[in-house]
Amino acid sequence: MSKDKIKDLVELRSRLYKxxxxxxxxxxHSQGKYTARERIGMFLDEDTFQEDFLMVQHRCSDFGMDKKDLPADGMVTGMGLVDGRSVFVASQDFTVNAGTMGEAGARKAQELMDAALxxxxxxxxxxDSGGARVQEGVSALSGYGGIFYRNVLLSGVVPQISVIAGPCAGGAAYSPALTDFIIQVQREGQMYITGPKIIKEVTGEExxxxxxxxxxxxxxxxxxxxxxxKSGPEALGLARRLLSFLPSNNSEEAPIMEESRNSSIGPDESFNFLVPDDPKVPYDMHEIIWRIVDNADFLEVQENFAKxxxxxxxxxxxxxxxxxxNQPAFKAGVLDIDSSDKAARFIRFCNAFNIPLITLVDVPGFMPGVDQEYGGIIRHGAKLLFAYASATVPKFTVIIRKAYGGAYIGMCSKEMGADRVAAWPGAEIAVMGAEGAVSLLYGKEIKNAEDKAAETKKRLEEYRELFANPYVAAKRGYIHNVILPADTRSYLAASLEMYASKREIRPYKKHGLIPL
Known part of the structure; x- marks a missing residue:
């Protein structure tokens, strides 16, 4: 090989890399942002990125495009490693024609997605893109369509993560919405279907x-x-951390962290003092979660939505x-439209990728109200029921305090396929809360009593003794165990080990994809 040819290739690569x-x-850089290749370098293990289709060029000749050189067509694509595991990554290059999506760039992304599959x-x-390249017209739209189609093909087969590090507008926003997780950078990333100018023209809103x-x-x-x-590097670090919890595809198990095996799974007395005796007093469920998971390492999803x-x-x-x-510190942990959707989507993802489910219950019921009924609480709540019932991964439920009415069933009861259900000794499992039940069952007696307060208190104590406790459910086999709070982590750890080999045969259905 002549030195000139090698020199020419080195110079061409150097120019295209810029x-x-x-x-x-x-x-x-002056805007505090990063280039497409810099972002890939932050995301992947050091020196593992291999770029594909670096020399691809657009073929548009309209509107003077034949005179424009768009290196890599504004789309950097390739493969590399994250914690030693293979990952395919595409990154839009805003330095090239504002990162607009054209036919060639879209085709690069599509081939990468095919390789991931x-x-x-x-x-x-x-x-990070200005959207579809207007000069290419329907060819740019066709490119987006091909990406959307592959997003669906990959769904439930390999994890898909979108990082919003710049503008993501119009039809382009639907590709991230079809992926499993979206990470957005504050102040730098925006997602919307219709921009402010058009909204003002159509609705008058500013x-x-x-x-x-x-x-x-x-x-x-x-x-x-x-x-x-808060920043681009933090977003890419989040993507790496998220992948550490996930398998590479739906036929594998998530990586096991050997250093965490059999560490600190004995009784933890601190559990005994986390939950107030009064069922109306709120507390932060995170305090229980942090004590259950290894090293208090919990990656919360949609932390700011449906709290x-x-x-x-x-x-x-x-x-x-x-x-x-359930989160008793927010709306008493009630189930409503948004929380049902949030949980159902997460359950379906875990089921698709062989990740066992742990459900912690402290729920007063489904949210009452005209807005909820008109908004379709029945339809949305049914998504939660469907997700739990259809999940075949190991499912473990712990009733911490309240489990009332349909929400008791909805939060993965034994009847919904939970493999093991335990309750803390102070748990209340009932059709409704004691106050409501007493008012309904003993309303006449309380009304006719000389001391209404005393009669109410008496009836509340009777109801709680007879019905609002975990022992009635335990006697009838609706739950497997009543456990000491201190044993929660060890109980769940043992359950997880025993059910790691779980296999469940379901009635045959037409094969399809896991719905988003």
């Missing part, structure tokens, strides 16, 4: 880009975004688990 050039790179490796897409598509909008109100990061339920990943005795828990 994307839109030094001036554009400096402009990105063939090899059973996760796919990560870092979004709104800024950040108000419309920033983290407050998408992580707090809509629930579209699962994780919020009345907590979902996220942890490890127990080194094994990855998905945790779903």
């Amino acid at each position: 994307g839109g050039g030094d001036a554009q790179i400096e402009k990105v 063939k090899t059973g490796s996760p796919f990560v897409f870092i979004n 709104v800024s880009l950040e108000q419309l598509g920033g983290v407050d909008a998408q992580a707090h109100y809509s629930g579209v975004v699962h994780f919020v990061a 009345n339920i907590i979902v996220g990943f942890g490890r127990l005795n080194g094994r990855s688990v998905g945790i779903i828990a």
Whole structure:
């Protein structure tokens, strides 16, 4: 091989690696942001990135595009390692024509997704784009369509993570919405379908880009975004941490952290003092979760949305688990439309990727109210029931305090397929709370009593003694055990080990994909 040919290749690569050039790179840096290749370098293990399709060029000749050179067509694609495991990653290059998506760049992303499907490796897409390349018209739209289609093919087969590190507008926002998890960078990333100018023209509403598509909008109100990061490096670190809890594909198990095996799973007396005796007094369910998982390492998903339920990943005795828990510190932990959707989606993901489920219950019921009924609480609540009942991974439930009415069933009761159900000794398992039940059952007696307060207290004590405790359910086999709070972690760890080989045969159904 001649030295000239080698020199030519080195020079070509050097030029293409600079994307839109030094001036554009400096402009990105001046905004506190990073280039596409810098982001990939932060995400992957050091020196493991191998770029594909570096020399791809667009073929558009309209609107003067034939005179434009767009290195790598504004899309950096390739493969590398995260903690030694293979991952495919695509990153939009804002230094090249504002990262707009054209036919060639879209085709690069599609081929990468095909490779992820063939090899059973996760796919990560870092979004930072001005949207579809207008000059390419329907070709750009076709490119997006091909990506959406592959998002669905990959769903439930390999994990898909989207990082919103810049604009992600219009139809482009639907690709992240079709992936499993979205990480958005504060102030730098925005997601929206219709921009502020069009909204003002159509509805007269005035709104800024950040108000419309920033983290407050998408992580707090809509629930579209699962994780919020303060910076680009933090977002990419979050993506790495998230992958550590997940298998590479749906035919594997999540990695086992050997250093956490058999460590500190004996009785923990601190559990005994976490929950107030009065069922109306709130407490933070995180305090229980942190004591259950190894090293208090809990990665919460959608932390800022539907806070009345907590979902996220942890490890127990080194094994990855998905945790779903009512949060008494917010809306008393009641189930409503948003919390039902949030939990159901998380359960379906864990089931698709062989991650056991732990459910911690302290729920007063489903949220009453006209808005909830009109909004479809029945339809949305049914999603939670369906998700739990259809999940075939190991399922363990611990009733911490309250489990009332349909919500007792909805939070993975034994009848919904839970493999082991335990309750703390102070748990109340009943059709409704004691106050409501006493008012309904003994209303006449209380009304006719000389001392109504004394009669009410008497009836409350009777009801709690007879019905609102875990022993009635235990006697009838509706729960497996009443356990000491201090034994919760060891009980769950032993359950996880015993059911690690669980196999469950279900009636044959037409094969399909796991719904989002």
